[in-house]
Amino acid sequence: MMLICIALALAILLFLIPERLNAEPVFRPEVDHGHVAGIEKNLAPVMALSEDELAHLIPDRSGFRFVDCSNCEGGAEENQLSWSIEDPDHVFCLFCKMRFPNEVYPENGVLRVTNARGEIQEYPYWEAPFPPPAELPGSLSHIQPDRKYRHYFRAKGWYVARMYFSDTAHQLGRLYYRTGDPAFARRAALILDRFAQVYPGYCARYDAPFRPKVIFEGDSTFPFPVSPYLAAKWDYWAYGDIPSNLVFAYDLVRGSGQVDDAMRRRIEDDLFHGSVRFVRSYPITLSNMDPAILRGLISAGRVLNEPAYVHDAVQWIGDLIRKQFFVDGMWREAAVSYHNQTVQGLADVMDLLKGYSDPKGYIHRESGARYENLDLSDRFPLFEKARRIPDLLRYPNGRVVALHDTWAREHRAPTECSRPYLLGGSGHAWLGRGSGAGQMQAHLHFSGAYGHAHADLLSITLFAHGQERLSDIGYTWTHQRQWASSTLSHSTVVVNGEDQARGNENNPSDGNLLLFVPGDSGFQAVAAQGNRAYPGVVRDYRRLLVMIGVSNRDAYVVDAFHVDGGARHDFVLVGDANNDGTIETELNRSPYGETLLPPDVKVVLPSGETVPGYAEGHNFVYAYVRDVRRAEIAAPWSVVFTSEGEPKGGVRVHGVSGPGGELLFGSMPSVRRAEESEGRLDDNTMPALIHRREGKDLSSVFVNVLEPFGDTPFLRSVERLGNDSDGLALRITGEGYTDYLLHSTDGKRMAVEDITLDGRIGFVRVRDGDLERMTLVGGSLLQKGNAELSGEGIFEGAIQGVLRKETGSDVNGLVVDGNVPERGTIRDLTVLVKDGAGFTLGLRLTDVTRRDGRTVLVLADDPGFEMNPDGTSRHVYFPRRSWAGDNRYEIVDVRHLILPRK
Template identity: 65%
Template sequence: MPGYPMLFLMICLLIVVIAIPNKVCGDPRPVFKPNADEGDIESLLRVLEKVLALDDSELVALVPEQSGFRFVDCPNCDGGAEENQLTWTIDRPDEVYCQFCEMRFPNERFPENGTMEVRNELDEVQKYPYWEAPFPPPMELTLALAPLAPDKKYRHYFRAKGWFTAREYLSNAAQQLAELYYLTGDENYARRSALIIDRFAQVYPGYCARYDHPFRAKVVFSGEQTFPYPVSPYLAAKWAYWAYGDIPYNMVFAYDLIHESGVVSEAAKDRIENDLFHASVRFVRSYPITLSNMDPTILRGLISVGRVLNEPGYLHEAVDWISDLIHKQLFVDGMWREGAVSYHNQTINGLEGVMQLLDGYSDPEGYVHPESRERLDDLDLADAFPLFVKAKKIQDLLKYPNGRTVALHDTWAWQERDPLEASHSLLFPGVGHAVLGRGEGEHQLQAHLHFSGAYGHAHADLLSITLFAHGQERLSDIGYTWTHHRQWASSTLSHCTVMVNGEEQTRGHLRDPSDGNLTLYVAEDEDFQVVEADGIRAYPEMVEEYRRMLIAVGISEEDAYLVDVFRVKGGQRHEYILVGDANHDGTAETSLERTGFDSLLPSGVKVVFPSGETVPGHAEGHNFHYGYVKDMTSSPAPGEWQVDLTSEGEPNAEVRVHGRSHLDGDLIFGQSPSVRRAEESEGRLEDYKMATLIHRREGEDLNSTFVSVLEPFAGEPIIHSVERLSGKPGDVILKITRGDGVDYIACTSEHGILEVEDLTLHGRMGFVRERAKQVAGLTLIGGTLLRKGDHQVSGEGVISGKITGVLRKGRGDGIDGLVVDVPVPEGKVVQGTTIIVKDGAGFSIGLRLDEISERNGQTVLLLQDDPGFEMTADGKSRHIYFPGREWEGTNWFEIVNVVKREFQ
């Protein structure tokens, strides 16, 4: 659709399947055979119809002699996003048009009224005509770049936008013509492809590097300027808008197909190979390797040039590069470092594609790499990296039952795969994400708790939850956008979490992480699943406690409910936030008497919203995101309350929120931008909203335990009543009456003793299910006793101790395991139990137990997977994979024993 992210189109281009028949570089061409057959000829001819209608001189004349710009805003409308509304066609090559308002540029209203001149490396003057807006760019250049555009003018380079798009169009046409030659043997197609490639080889040496970023002034570097450019790596580029895409691999594939056609002269071959392909590699490789999500694009170019031009050094570098991306940038669970599913998929699919380009490769006879002294023979990297095999599975795990991708961090919520037949609980301990899942077909439920750090493309969303039930998302995370609502979509206030003091959560970075810590994960029983995480790093030096527990309780094959316990201590304002379905209109309904509520901001504060995705917003020192929540009403928060979050999505269902926090404050009901349905069009953002519910408390040194039962239901509610029973401060004891009985859920605040009526709990958690006024089942978590009336169950409680050693198959130990300093009773711990590992640096993850063993007189906890860290004899430890931390101090383990007993 117009305006949808170009990144998606780039990814599609990356996934061109190429068969590689030749085992040795230098074998008869083509090295890469296209994934096409005679059935594709007609479609290729249709695509190339306008190209084939041009004579040679007309075709060559379309090749841009100067590098262009991708980001040029339409000054006539607010459609689209990220200054990417304009496009170009071969029919009218001297102008561009807007995909939304359809205005063509330049025109009488927006004429070219100025020209920027720059001298290139060949000492030629290049001219960039522009229309200058009567106001400055939305964002200023960085301090390093500012001297290169001192007048701070907002200039629209319409013609350069055409050059940029024409370059993409013609380089793709060269590949398509080459494929036609391969399929038909018609040398005319090869000749036309060669004309385009050779013309690019002639003009490329004169291309200037330029800085092309939305909302900022353009900078074209003169030929005298070279590395290092005063920008972040890869942001000065000659070919694409950033240098990750500056090796023109599509024309490398084309050249491979036509190389032996007889239509490419030796002089042309020399220009193409040296002035274009090798030159582009030299330019890109002048940057440092940053191991980013765009590196597969570089690798695609590097490998294609290396194989087609017989440069084994390029290929050795590529193999090492691939290995570093996997081992240094993936968590132990296989997740890409940024934690965003879209960027994970982009990176992993891109890596899989470049590995395929290396399939079967062998170095030329006698070749040994001059530095490593190694050679490559009959390469097959598909299963060479166990962590990569794990990473490939994630895109089919982190998806909702309808196939939509779970929108973690900067993830496009519209991406989807095949629907799920059944949902199950999942733990991603490395990145920090848990799924409580159950059910089959239309009765699937997924509740997600997110507790990851921030390592790029992150949201301020620690301890946020989402919920999918009855066929739709019911509590959403907006996900990614390139519109001016990007900062809203990534804000704390747009997520189902708790905001403290009206401030955004700290997003952290490698040197100062904001990761959450897993504290409990119990998911073996589909009818009672629990996850808890600590997120105190979200508000450093502001809170003493910031912890959330999410419990999924099954009632039948069709229905379940959630219990949400969020503990926050410290600060002067706590705001418990729930947002509804971001895919459909919805409301927050209640029987409470409400009055109008003007603003979440102090009276009179003026809000300036971002005008572009990276343009700053502000609200006179306050959190400007408050301004996005509108159409508000409020009610004093009673001790117990009920709100229904409705959705117009089909099948029709809603989430009833049974608030049982027993806290003061205000309930605030509003509507906030849901973003997704605007389909990346700035002008439609205000058309779509989602229900927003906020429980706000204010006071000194607040201590809040927000307790809610979240009941998704279609038709009639499944819960009759929710009563919170009295206990010690911090204890949570709920009596939930449902159709055929009563559930009791008890959580102690300090793993202590809890006694209420005829219910006794010694331990961390207890679950009692009654049917027909009789105890039907007891589940004890991390405790020694759970008793209800005359029925009881006992357990081993919590088993903890020091980790004295780590065993890894990847190191040659033969097993994955933890050597511990205390005995663990066999038969008392359930296989699949999640061990909580607390490292000496203060971080914790969950590892799945396989069985208990003994080695050399020591207890060994055998694991189902790689522990992901190692210990040395001198007391130091380190991550094997991302984030690559090293630390000193004792590593501890904790096994929270779970005992379940059924009585009927």
């Protein structure tokens, strides 16, 4: 009887314990025993505090992320200041080490606001004697009409302290899980509970660099008078406002016996559910930051046993992938850094979902779905393509191809070999050849602007002999961001001195693929058109690159850029952004000016990344090109871009555009080597060459041969042949060989010397007097003397239907009219889709078959669009355009004749 009573008492006691003692967490952390001592050492200052001291250090106000150091120009984007637990009443500059506030920069004002509890919160500040670099958005301008530049030093400390203690709680939870020491669980529980106590008093605020701060009254709710997610309580924007680190900490310690029932209610209801309610008040925007929201939503859903959160997250993930990635796998912004951020974020949240099962009997009210042992790893084929993009967009040395807002410092393992590749959905292609140290890549960019974009349509970069030789600066948060994203900082053509139109989903600026010939190591070509770069100004804006191999190590690139329309054309080539370099030439150069702007123009350059610049009606980015010299053009010319980087090498540029215009030589900020420090931006430059032509209703064809070399150049001469009105004809000579390249822009017959071309492009190589090679692109005949190479020209017609494996077909393909042959010569070419809205899509052809009397072009991948019975069509993936009108296809036949050497 006594034993029965004891057992009953124990059962009642266990029932009354508010937490599940030693319950297994949902998310089990990986903590190696060898790391425990290091974590304990890092957390020693927190463990040394009394419980009252710890509670006092948890901020009871939101704080601000962006607060400038008022003493130096180090760092960027008002991110210079930090905080430490050793001196919790001050912040310090990471660069000049000054601590704030101090006697020089004292707190001389206070902003007061009433929170949701009716409490008055104070935000002390130092007010600068000058206005902020940038103004508030128009919707907020009435809030601070005096335009004062206020530095909230202490609030910066609150922001950093909040992040510090939320991470600390998570680390304490990990220590408790590994060691079982209740002291660690106790500290984590105290931090969690204190945050739960103060969070309801946090006010939403607008916190952006270079602009006045705005704190909204506590009774303010969505919609706030700013763009979605820019009013936040926890992070500086609401994407990070579900404190997932605290959710993970709670998961680890709630079964420790250190969290009582009152604490549990505060933590779960006031903090976690409260933060979810705040974030979910915003509309879903499907941005590159959405994985941060999903991390919080999924962790909260699983730990708090809220299956609706999980189901919402799964639907959200699917929408993000299907609606915001191009068919080729690239993220909508076509910036590799933001692609990586989004893809890695999605991979992480899919891992958080792995193994999840709904509570017994649960079925989602809206979808009717129920999850058992959830695994999304193979649910989205498009996501698998997205995961391959970072390995594709890298140079042979492993550095990233810095498209748009991509951090050029990103690095992966070097490539073993380079091959041509087309990202036909997003709009980027490169020609590539070689292996090991002999690799070469020439990139042509023609994507639209859908966020974090540069004005860089038809820009190129070139990698050869171990280095970037012609660079794209990439991303920066410094005040030179507008320079780095301008058209003038890229190797393309600026029309009328203005940046290209960047466009958006409603008014796209996408380029159109015209040609992609992956060919072989001896001949490759790509061409694209970018008329939307200058709408209403240009009638034609197109570029052709042809890479021609000379040896295992050497190749050259023929670059032909046609611009029709406008009054001034500036053809720009930009040198190596990673190393010092110059432009060498035998041309006579004379001074032009301190910058590319007229000498009497007053210029105000941006003082922050989003702060506007001015140049009295001129494009202020022209002031970034300095120490400008000029040279007249009377004949073919050449210059050499040098670089001090290792391995040594350079690029010789052979200009054969014909007479007219002038060459401008200058230096421009390279930005990269400043390593995001404002004070170092003027320390490093890169060379720039500008071929300028001016005239009324101008038409220009910039023809250059780019000759990257290692120790010494290898070409002997580059000559323009024939009548320019017939097209482009070049004779290029090297050691023992002569190359001929003919390009007919309209496909009409060309005849130069003893060479005849009926087609778009013809290439002939003669070595030591004997014919070695012929390549015919999009033509019926290429003839050199008595040698002939025949082709079938261009196959084109209407697209009658689309086949997709994702909708049940056994192949991906296009059902077409026209006479496309069923034989091997047509395989592995590029199908150019011309849709009814005037855009193009490049797809790889793998086979041609007949089905039910119809011709099917079998594709290597999903075509990414569908045709509806009503005559409309739509993109299945981003940009999800719909259009009416006929869809057509074009296949350019490519033939090679390679003769054995005698």
